[in-house]
Amino acid sequence: MQERINKLLQEVETLAAGTKEQVEEYRFKWLSKKGEVSTLFDEFRTVPNELKKEIGQKLNHLRTKAEEKINELKEAYEARHQDTGKAVDLTLPGLPVAQAGSRHPLTLVKNQIIEIFSSIGFTVSDGKEIEDDWHNFSALNTPENHPARDMQDTFYVNLNPEMVLRTQTSSVQVHIMQQQKPPIRTVSPGRVYRNEAISARAHCQFHQVEGLYIDEKVSFADLKQTLAHFTKEMFGADTKIRLRPSYFPFTEPSAEMDISCTICKGKGCNVCKYTGWVEILGCGMVDPQVLINCGIDEKKYRGFAFGMGIERITMLKYQVKDLRLFFENDVRFLKQFTSA
Ligand code: DAH
Numbered sequence: 001m002q003e004r005i006n007k008l009l010q011e012v013e014t015l016a017a018g019t020k021e022q023v024e025e026y027r028f029k030w031l032s033k034k035g036e037v038s039t040l041f042d043e044f045r046t047v048p049n050e051l052k053k054e055i056g057q058k059l060n061h062l063r064t065k066a067e068e069k070i071n072e073l074k075e076a077y078e079a080r081h082q083d084t085g086k087a088v089d090l091t092l093p094g095l096p097v098a099q100a101g102s103r104h105p106l107t108l109v110k111n112q113i114i115e116i117f118s119s120i121g122f123t124v125s126d127g128k129e130i131e132d133d134w135h136n137f138s139a140l141n142t143p144e145n146h147p148a149r150d151m152q153d154t155f156y157v158n159l160n161p162e163m164v165l166r167t168q169t170s171s172v173q174v175h176i177m178q179q180q181k182p183p184i185r186t187v188s189p190g191r192v193y194r195n196e197a198i199s200a201r202a203h204c205q206f207h208q209v210e211g212l213y214i215d216e217k218v219s220f221a222d223l224k225q226t227l228a229h230f231t232k233e234m235f236g237a238d239t240k241i242r243l244r245p246s247y248f249p250f251t252e253p254s255a256e257m258d259i260s261c262t263i264c265k266g267k268g269c270n271v272c273k274y275t276g277w278v279e280i281l282g283c284g285m286v287d288p289q290v291l292i293n294c295g296i297d298e299k300k301y302r303g304f305a306f307g308m309g310i311e312r313i314t315m316l317k318y319q320v321k322d323l324r325l326f327f328e329n330d331v332r333f334l335k336q337f338t339s340a
Contacts, residue, residue: 005059015069105314121185123187125188127171129192130164135175136154136166138293140293152168153194177294182216183213189207189210191206191207198324203324203327208310209308210307211307218302227241227283235262241259242257243256243257243258251285253284258280259277261275284306314326
């Protein structure tokens with residue numbers, strides 16, 4: 001009983017109310033016939049005689065505290081809503097926020113990615129979620145009937161001309177190159193869509209961050225260094241990277257990057273499928289034809305690009321096993337993430 005009284009004493013201190021209804025709710029919960037305090041007084045009858053004095057004092061103290069606190073909240077509410085005709089007293093202390101919200105884990109990770117790239121000179125750029133076919137595919141060396149289009153099941157929007165829900169943030173690269181002169185160094189975060197069956201590992205919407213660097217002497221070594229720096233900042237200094245040759249229509253050469261598994265530290269577990277490595281992004285040197293498509297002098301300039309999935313990185317960072325949790329808005333999941 002002592003413990004319960006102590007706990008309630010602490011709780012009563014933290015009560016904060018914004019509305020009249022909340023104050024009334026507190027009064028009911030704490031001070032009504034069936035409230036916390038009365039219930040304890042009922043139980044008090046069963047307390048052994050030798051403890052009665054001590055516990056009785058505590059109980060009275062709790063009742064006084066609860067009454068004081070609730071009256072105080074009521075007065076504060078009334079003071080705020082009294083039309084006295086006088087100026088507002090700006091020196092009054094503010095009311096505590098009863099329960100602060102928290103940022104979505106994908107936002108936390110996106111912000112961290114942006115912060116890392118901003119600190120090495122990348123700007124942040126935005127694109128459109130409804131895109132024309134040319135920006136999403138053709139300009140990126142993926143003309144109609146190109147087999148690479150099958151890699152990304154596309155949602156088409158029936159407009160004239162036909163549009164798509166972008167399948168990749170690579171479309172933002174094209175807009176940027178059309179609009180800006182090199183040197184260009186930018187990251188573009190955003191949502192993308194693919195017509196996939198929803199499961200623990202796939203969703204019809206997810207998020208990517210695209211990176212693009214165009215200048216006179218950009219090399220594959222720059223790409224590797226940039227990604228190695230990003231990985232260490234994001235996952236810790238002891239995380240290793242591995243680049244595997246791959247294929248994307250808009251980069252040549254292309255690669256996929258794995259990082260040493262952050263969960264088992266490379267020893268092998270079910271997240272890395274016992275390989276010690278997990279893939280986190282695709283990258284490569286921008287294909288000169290893409291530079292030409294976007295009006296950039298391909299003889300003078302070169303560039304690298306990369307694209308990473310924010311969900312994948314968040315799952316690794318916070319050990320989330322099911323992609324669907326990110327979109328269900330279940331507060332029991334969301335409130336585990338504290339905002340920075
Ligand atoms: N757009 C690719 C995808 O969604 C990812 C990607 C790969 C982006 C290589 C790039 C890149 O910029 O260079 O699968």
